[in-house]
Amino acid sequence: GAGVSQSPRYKVAKRGQDVALRCDPISGHVSLFWYQQALGQGPEFLTYFQNEAQLDKSGLPSDRFFAERPEGSVSTLKIQRTQQEDSAVYLCASSLVSSRVNSPLHFGNGTRLTVT
């Protein structure tokens, strides 16, 4: 029932490899967000979906980052040709509605990506 689930919990990739990070939001949640959190820093916004539509991808750091949510539920964040600076925790959050009132964001525990 539970909350937002992210997998894998940890991922080690060699520089240049492609990775795919999965997020299972809470069932019925309309909005889905991806954040990147570097060590000792606050989460930084990457992208936002409302159902299957990606409404904001202004935070994606480069064209190597790509996110999708094809059926409006599960989302995947893909990073191509990983670089060392991509090492971070990637957090996914979902919320019940998208409206002028801020529904609380429910976060998963993240995927810790280490690029060697």
Place this chain on the structure above:
Amino acid sequence: LAKTTQPISMDSYEGQEVNITCSHNNIATNDYITWYQQFPSQGPRFIIQGYKTKVTNEVASLFIPADRKSSTLSLPRVSLSDTAVYYCLVGVQGSQGNLIFGKGTKLSVKP
């Protein structure tokens, strides 16, 4: 986008009341103020949200003055388990740029 300023760190002792103030001088009319708590190796957790005056729930209180240029998160009688990073966010979810976390306030509660 409304930026926020919070103290980098605070120390407290068990049983004390802790107040963390956040400055947001350019808050917009439609913006809400939301606070999150984050423990190591976990995602942030929603604590409280408000628009104006005072909001209280079972965990905390949020005080917002009339000009809304700042807000104060109040944690009554903290315990060791309240040691965490606290983030103040200002904005409207889903709007352009979405919600910005900043660096947060690292609260350390000592016995």
